[in-house]
Amino acid sequence: MSAEDGLPTGLREQLRARLGPKGMVEEAGDIVPHLSDWRGLYHGRTPCVLRPASTVELAAAVALCHAAGVPMVPQGGNTSMSGGSVPDASGRQVVVSLARMNRLRALDPVDMTMTVEAGMVVRTVQDLAVEAGCQFPLAFGGDGTAMVGGMLSTNAGGNTTVRYGNARELTLGLEVVLPDGRVIDALRRLRKDNTGYALRQLFIGAEGTLGFITAAVLRLFPPVRDKALALCAVEAPEAALALFRRFRDRDETALRAFEYISGSAMRLVLERIEGTSLPLAGPAPHYVLIDLAASHPQAGLRGFLEAVLEEALDAGEVTDAVVAESEAQRQAIWRLREETPEAQRRAGASIKSDVSVPVSRVPELIRRCFEAMPAIVPGAEPVAIGHLGDGNIHMNLQQPPHLSAEAFMAHAEAVMNAVNEITGSLGGSFSAEHGVGRIKVKTMAKWRGGAELETMRRIRAALDPEGLMNPDVLFPPATGHRAP
Numbered sequence: 001m002s003a004e005d006g007l008p009t010g011l012r013e014q015l016r017a018r019l020g021p022k023g024m025v026e027e028a029g030d031i032v033p034h035l036s037d038w039r040g041l042y043h044g045r046t047p048c049v050l051r052p053a054s055t056v057e058l059a060a061a062v063a064l065c066h067a068a069g070v071p072m073v074p075q076g077g078n079t080s081m082s083g084g085s086v087p088d089a090s091g092r093q094v095v096v097s098l099a100r101m102n103r104l105r106a107l108d109p110v111d112m113t114m115t116v117e118a119g120m121v122v123r124t125v126q127d128l129a130v131e132a133g134c135q136f137p138l139a140f141g142g143d144g145t146a147m148v149g150g151m152l153s154t155n156a157g158g159n160t161t162v163r164y165g166n167a168r169e170l171t172l173g174l175e176v177v178l179p180d181g182r183v184i185d186a187l188r189r190l191r192k193d194n195t196g197y198a199l200r201q202l203f204i205g206a207e208g209t210l211g212f213i214t215a216a217v218l219r220l221f222p223p224v225r226d227k228a229l230a231l232c233a234v235e236a237p238e239a240a241l242a243l244f245r246r247f248r249d250r251d252e253t254a255l256r257a258f259e260y261i262s263g264s265a266m267r268l269v270l271e272r273i274e275g276t277s278l279p280l281a282g283p284a285p286h287y288v289l290i291d292l293a294a295s296h297p298q299a300g301l302r303g304f305l306e307a308v309l310e311e312a313l314d315a316g317e318v319t320d321a322v323v324a325e326s327e328a329q330r331q332a333i334w335r336l337r338e339e340t341p342e343a344q345r346r347a348g349a350s351i352k353s354d355v356s357v358p359v360s361r362v363p364e365l366i367r368r369c370f371e372a373m374p375a376i377v378p379g380a381e382p383v384a385i386g387h388l389g390d391g392n393i394h395m396n397l398q399q400p401p402h403l404s405a406e407a408f409m410a411h412a413e414a415v416m417n418a419v420n421e422i423t424g425s426l427g428g429s430f431s432a433e434h435g436v437g438r439i440k441v442k443t444m445a446k447w448r449g450g451a452e453l454e455t456m457r458r459i460r461a462a463l464d465p466e467g468l469m470n471p472d473v474l475f476p477p478a479t480g481h482r483a484p
Contacts, residue, residue, distance in 0.1 A: 082437025
């Protein structure tokens, strides 16, 4: 191997021959966008970026890298919040981008399925479904950049999980290139298929440690023909939970999203994002966004929404509310929720935790974390948003003016540990929808140790005994293990 080249002798030429002139990125300037994560927490090096255009090309390239013992890092839209899609600093890990594998293979509005390649942007999936008179309901802040492969590898959730489930529930079949270049073709469109292990479930949420997801059969749903949306001000998280129960108990099938926004998060968006405004009489300690949807055009959701909100106002659960009067106002209200990560980025550094607890424990999670985090970094403000309807809250702490970003981020581990300790005491998970990535690797041993983690290691060792697939992600280092 040439230390300067970073690849074993002859491998670069073999890869060029397999992938063609568009299949490799080798110029330093063109490689740079693939070397850092969205949050700027991780910066690595790679000898090249592989960009196969088909499963056949990918399988050939993977087989070559496997034979040469070269580690591979799968990369889609590179929108990871946990640093799971960038190489390390060694310069030995090859980045494999699936961006060119972005074709629609099949769409069947009778079966209500769509077969797409892993490099297709999630927003494109949504748009194609609408064109076919259907909907693909999974939606999240980065869906205009994130790709299907990354969505599945992290088992993405998002705003509509309360109604439709996360990526795992929305996937019927997969095509996967294994770490040695062999291909599993399980692109079956079947709702019932009891033929042994459901192998697709191994790869969904595996964060690229078991192979490359190259294509998927996704579930579609009837289009939305009636909808209604409201933004509510509430005094406390307990009131937000009571409001959720009120809507759920009246008609669970009407709820498409039930989102929590802390007063601090709303203020950051209003201050930092141009063109935003609060459509309520004044600021509040906490907010809730309620999105209702139905496939029946005369479902009467507007009247239902107003009736339930009137009950909640009379009960003191809501102090103020606005119902969207137009699609423009609807989008403007959703923007107040979706722009929080960008507002935080513009305001400085932030320490982020993506946790989940049973829905009934969400108010306690918010209260205890809002007390614990500023105690570690005095002057720092807690900022929280999340999917209250499924128990997933993004618990963040914002850089205070008196500290530099570097000094503030030095407290990141202590803050995340405090949030995780509270989350654990409430029966929750330290990783809800962003994945473990690199940032949470240390936490895996404590939370998923013993037989659970050992079983995961054995599965990985069976498929990737050399530990070449995304080697720095998901698994904590362990003595006595040849692979991860």
